[in-house]
Amino acid sequence: MIHEIMPEVMDNQYRDRKPEGDSRVLFVRGREILVCEGADGISYPRYRDVEGQVGRMVYLFSISGRTYFLGEMQAPGIGSACFMGWEQLRDAVPRAEAFAGMTGIHLHQWYQSVQFCGRCGKKAVHHGTERMMYCPSCGNLMFPRIAPAVIVAVTDGERLLLTKYAGRENAHFALVAGFVEIGETAEECVQRELLEEVGIRVRDIRYYGSQPWGFAGNLMLAYTASLDGAHKIDLDRHELAEAVWLLPEEIPEIPDHSSLTREMIRRFKEGKL
């Protein structure tokens, strides 16, 4: 999965750091990031190469001692580097650079959303020693925002429930997923989403694992569950185009292993879930 970068290690504690010549600079535009592509995969511009073309820089994290900064681009382009969309980034190599890009996109989206105080509307400022923005006018503290969401692999003992999202061309099979609401547990969210999206009930809800999914600002919490009652699906057509029960051999090959969803589908297909 995209966050599994061993033997590399990410250190995402905030520090008040200044860029050095070898620091990586992440330029983000929406859910795209500026990359240099070479024979060994992607890399990010070095500070020494973009020093005159970058505005404000914010320290993000380090990976195995390499430091990464968010940069404000002050030039129309940077050498031969080009923007890569998140769909390509999720499969990019080296894996640690793909994970750095995803995490940089998440942090960029958060910094973009807290430029002004959400309480009084005044300009917010960076805190010097913590990953935090604050409002000097009313004292509002704004910490990084992560939205918890669940995904659930439901089986009936033989078959896995797979869905396709509505409104997407060439959608791959996915699992039922949704955001945790304020005031509910992750397990209650699993039950609610299954009732809302496909109209089924489950039992034996078990935690499987979690994954940061920065492209959408989420922390994904994955569960397995067993069908409790009838297979009949009552599809929420606003959310889903399709929901089917498939045997392992009926499931198409999984195109990549970057997400928890795809890992769980692959493991079911291999009889390991």
Ligand SMILES: [Zn+2]
């Ligand atoms: Zn304020």
